[in-house]
Structure formats: structure tokens, C-alpha cells
Amino acid sequence: MIGGRNGWIAWPVGIVCVGVVGGLVWLAAPGVPSAVQFAGDVLRSGSAQLEEPAHSPDPVVTLAAGDDCRELYPSDLWTELTWARDRVLSQSQDAPSTSAESVRDALSPDVLMTCAWRTGDGQTVTTTLSRVDAAAAAIARDAFTGAGFACAPLAAGVRCTHSTGTFDEDDIVAGDLWLVTTEDGWHPEGYTDRLVQHLWPQ
Structure with a gap:
């Protein structure tokens, strides 16, 4: 109403x-x-x-034995390595090429891939990525130091380097991975640093 x-x-x-x-x-x-x-x-x-977890681990590139070397490299570095016609890449599962043979024996690497680059005039850059024991980083520093390498802590593990004339060796042991690069006469700018950032992004 x-x-x-x-x-x-x-x-x-x-x-x-x-x-x-x-x-x-x-x-x-x-x-x-x-x-x-x-x-x-x-x-x-x-x-x-x-x-969702409050904290997720940093992403790491996942590689396995037999994967193509292309997966190891960030795009910009891959382009720089392949742009010249006289550069040849050979891929294998050869053991790491290192002057510290005793360290290689101690780490007992399970090789995932070896990427060997060669220029027309014989300069080379060879990188090997291997699986090692998760505790390897703890013993790698002392082992490489004993072999005459200069070592420094890396966020993900330890980095050890050695140079003789035009020959440089750079070893990264982090987690269960060992990345070793030898450069003979050819030193691409920031080569190892860019591989580290690709494999262990910060």
C-alpha cells in the first residue's frame, strides 16, 4: 500500500x-x-x-649427453662464433682438455658434450661440459690451486684459470657441473663469462 x-x-x-x-x-x-x-x-x-613456492631456484639450462652444442651457447655468442666461413665446429664427448690431468682424474667427469672450434689458421677454442659429483666444488679449488691455477669463488661454485703464452684455460665447477674451456691463440670476448651467465643465470 x-x-x-x-x-x-x-x-x-x-x-x-x-x-x-x-x-x-x-x-x-x-x-x-x-x-x-x-x-x-x-x-x-x-x-x-x-x-606457488615463495622462493624458486634460479633456472639452469638443462643439458644431457648427446645434446647439440648449440644448446650450450647463448644466441649472441653462437652468432659470433659461426659468422666466419673458415670456422669449423666439431662436437664429441671427448674428455675435458685440461693441463691439470690429476684434477680431471679426481673429478671423474661424465662428459655431456665437447665443442671444439677451429679457425682457418689453426686457432682453437674448446669447451667441455661434464657432470661431476655434487661435492666436487669443495675439493676443486684446492686441487686446481695445487696444479698452479688461480682460483676465486663464484656465486655457483669456484672458478680457476691458468695462462701460458697464448694458451688460456678457464674452469668452472658449480653444483654437479664442470665447465672447462681452453683457448689457443683465439680469445672471443667474454666467452666464459657469457657461458656462465647462460648456464647459471643470476
Whole structure:
């Protein structure tokens, strides 16, 4: 009833109101399934975010024995190595080429790949990636130091270097990986640093 008015006016107004509400419900009905689906997606998304670990480990390139050498290199370094026609790449699973043979024997590497580059005039860069015992980094520093290498801690392990004339050797032992590079007369700029960043991104 509408206060201050007769019943014969209130009843028609009430009927009109009911009709308007019914019409709005009829118009909104097609959107109900979408609204329900949207609410469900929001709830599922929130649950998934709560289930994610608070801290995830830094990504590391995953390589296995027999993988192509291309997987070892970041794109910019790969382009620099391959742009000249006289550069030849030989891929194998040869043992690491290192002047510290006693260290190689101690680490007992399981070679994943050896990527040997050679220029037309005989300059070479050879890199070997191997699996080693997860505790290898703990003994590598003393072993390489004893072999005359200069070693320094690396965020992921230890880095040891040795130079003789135009021949350089760079060894990285981190986690269960050993990356060793020898350069004879050819020293691509930032070669090892870029491999380290590719394999152990910071």
C-alpha cells in the first residue's frame, strides 16, 4: 500500500513494479553462467597463486649427453662464433682438455658434450661440459690451486684459470657441473663469462 492513497491506486503500481523486476531478471539471465564462470576462475587463480613456492631456484639450462652444442651457447655468442666461413665446429664427448690431468682424474667427469672450434689458421677454442659429483666444488679449488691455477669463488661454485703464452684455460665447477674451456691463440670476448651467465643465470 502507498501511504495516503487509495487501494485502487496502490495495487496497479505494485503490479507494475513486479513486472519491471521480472523483466530485469529475464534480461540478466543470459549473463548468469558467465558470471559464475568468472567467479570460479578468480577463485582458482587465487588458489594457484597461494600454492606457488615463495622462493624458486634460479633456472639452469638443462643439458644431457648427446645434446647439440648449440644448446650450450647463448644466441649472441653462437652468432659470433659461426659468422666466419673458415670456422669449423666439431662436437664429441671427448674428455675435458685440461693441463691439470690429476684434477680431471679426481673429478671423474661424465662428459655431456665437447665443442671444439677451429679457425682457418689453426686457432682453437674448446669447451667441455661434464657432470661431476655434487661435492666436487669443495675439493676443486684446492686441487686446481695445487696444479698452479688461480682460483676465486663464484656465486655457483669456484672458478680457476691458468695462462701460458697464448694458451688460456678457464674452469668452472658449480653444483654437479664442470665447465672447462681452453683457448689457443683465439680469445672471443667474454666467452666464459657469457657461458656462465647462460648456464647459471643470476
